[in-house]
Amino acid sequence: MPSAHASNRNQGLGRRGRRIMSQGPRNRPRVADADPTRDIAFDIVLGVIAHRRMLETSLEHSPAARDADARDRAAAHRLAATVLRHMGTAGMVLEPFLKKEPPAPVRVVLLIGVAQLLLLDTPAHAAVGTAVSLARRQGLTPFAGLVNAVLRRVAQAGAGALEGLDQARLDVPPWLWSSWGDLARPVAEALGREAPLDLTLRPGATCPPDWVILPTGSVRLPAGTRVADLPGYADGAFWVQDAAAALPARLLAVRPGEQVADLCAAPGGKTAQLALAGADVTAVEREPARMARLRDNLARLGLAERVTTVQGDATEWRPGAPLDAVLLDAPCSATGTARRHPDVLWIKRPRDLTALTAGQDRLLAAARDMLRPGGRLVYAVCSLQPEEGPERARAAIAMGLEPDPFTPEELADLPEALTPEGWLRTHPGLWAAQGGMDGFFAARFRRRLG
Numbered sequence: 001m002p003s004a005h006a007s008n009r010n011q012g013l014g015r016r017g018r019r020i021m022s023q024g025p026r027n028r029p030r031v032a033d034a035d036p037t038r039d040i041a042f043d044i045v046l047g048v049i050a051h052r053r054m055l056e057t058s059l060e061h062s063p064a065a066r067d068a069d070a071r072d073r074a075a076a077h078r079l080a081a082t083v084l085r086h087m088g089t090a091g092m093v094l095e096p097f098l099k100k101e102p103p104a105p106v107r108v109v110l111l112i113g114v115a116q117l118l119l120l121d122t123p124a125h126a127a128v129g130t131a132v133s134l135a136r137r138q139g140l141t142p143f144a145g146l147v148n149a150v151l152r153r154v155a156q157a158g159a160g161a162l163e164g165l166d167q168a169r170l171d172v173p174p175w176l177w178s179s180w181g182d183l184a185r186p187v188a189e190a191l192g193r194e195a196p197l198d199l200t201l202r203p204g205a206t207c208p209p210d211w212v213i214l215p216t217g218s219v220r221l222p223a224g225t226r227v228a229d230l231p232g233y234a235d236g237a238f239w240v241q242d243a244a245a246a247l248p249a250r251l252l253a254v255r256p257g258e259q260v261a262d263l264c265a266a267p268g269g270k271t272a273q274l275a276l277a278g279a280d281v282t283a284v285e286r287e288p289a290r291m292a293r294l295r296d297n298l299a300r301l302g303l304a305e306r307v308t309t310v311q312g313d314a315t316e317w318r319p320g321a322p323l324d325a326v327l328l329d330a331p332c333s334a335t336g337t338a339r340r341h342p343d344v345l346w347i348k349r350p351r352d353l354t355a356l357t358a359g360q361d362r363l364l365a366a367a368r369d370m371l372r373p374g375g376r377l378v379y380a381v382c383s384l385q386p387e388e389g390p391e392r393a394r395a396a397i398a399m400g401l402e403p404d405p406f407t408p409e410e411l412a413d414l415p416e417a418l419t420p421e422g423w424l425r426t427h428p429g430l431w432a433a434q435g436g437m438d439g440f441f442a443a444r445f446r447r448r449l450g
């Protein structure tokens with residue numbers, strides 16, 4: 001069996017596992033392979049499925065990640081995201097080989113093994129061997145035989161293990177699949193693919209000739225591109241923002257000098273758009289750590305002097321004078337971002353929507369009260385859930401806000417996203433051939449005159 005060193009290199013999983021040589025009981029060298037990538041991936045997937053922790057939070061909590069270098073962490077992030085993206089399929093592959101449900105940590109080892117065997121180009125002996133070693137390192141030695149036996153059988157079945165499986169459907173929890181209606185299949189198919197990297201360029205910034213400019217003006221680079229390595233990053237020539245996420249601020253159509261609030265503002269992509277359009281922007285963000293990130297981002301973009309930042313709760317904050325426009329990019333289930341955050345699918349539960357929609361209504365009412373008569377509000381969520389999108393738009397109208405539909409001219413570069421009501425609705429299946437886009441809902445309103 002090749003070492004973890006060789007197998008990791010084969011998969012592009014980042015830094016190779018270090019081989020620690022020691023003397024075994026009969027004076028023969030015993031090899032215990034340290035394999036930070038798989039240890040961290042194990043911690044992440046277990047954190048998501050057993051503790052309902054988000055992928056990023058699980059990474060921060062991972063004991064194995066504490067001393068790991070950036071490449072190991074990045075490789076583990078990618079491996080864990082692959083497992084989470086295909087978790088339903090991997091679970092179905094395992095089913096015929098398991099007599100009873102194994103403990104959660106053992107299941108995680110098996111899922112990592114299946115992902116390596118069937119979804120990543122890991123040679124079978126390496127995928128099985130590294131999974132068995134992982135089980136041992138994680139204190140699961142009594143299950144090492146089971147891991148070995150099950151994964152060997154999966155390896156024997158090879159690609160045949162996937163035959164006849166409706167992978168798109170299996171990889172989405174049933175409650176979400178049914179909530180997406182007719183969009184379920186195109187969305188689920190798009191979720192199986194890694195998202196590209198989208199950037200918003202500062203007006204006037206040079207775009208290298210090999211960067212793809214999308215019809216809506218965003219720039220698209222291949223999945224896995226390292227942002228900090230791109231030319232212009234340190235000079236603030238661009239910021240990371242999905243093509244769909246760039247639309248709500250554009251649709252607020254602010255004019256130079258307008259008094260505008262960006263509620264729920266961090267990390268600040270939409271704040272930057274509003275400031276660069278010439279508005280006098282106040283960015284409100286409740287979480288101190290996220291506010292710090294927003295301020296860092298504004299500083300990198302050279303916009304720190306042009307934006308007033310307020311760390312506080314947008315349901316309590318009030319502007320000194322009524323505003324011309326408000327952008328409310330409300331906290332939500334974030335199911336529209338599942339291409340980049342596949343953990344979202346497995347963490348959220350239907351009952352979470354109750355608290356989220358109540359919060360969205362409080363923010364909508366607060367935003368309405370900040371506006372001058374005739375002032376504009378764009379409500380946006382990166383969610384595919386009807387409760388957080390169309391149902392909240394109807395709730396806004398019931399609160400006395402007047403609909404101000406988006407027009408076909410405003411969305412001439414993305415007509416498929418304009419609904420009959422004049423709302424914006426994007427989803428990962430749009431522009432599928434070019435790499436898709438996040439799911440967003442947005443609607444525009446005005447405060448009634450008089």
Ligand SMILES: C[S@@+](CC[C@H](N)C(=O)[O-])C[C@H]1O[C@@H](n2cnc3c(N)ncnc32)[C@H](O)[C@@H]1O
Binds near residue numbers: 266271285315332382
């Ligand atoms: C969807 S994110 C915003 C993304 C941001 N608009 C952008 O484009 O970069 C929602 C943000 O709202 C913040 N938030 C949640 N509830 C809030 C509240 N009541 N007041 C202010 N900020 C809030 C969260 O901390 C989070 O940073």
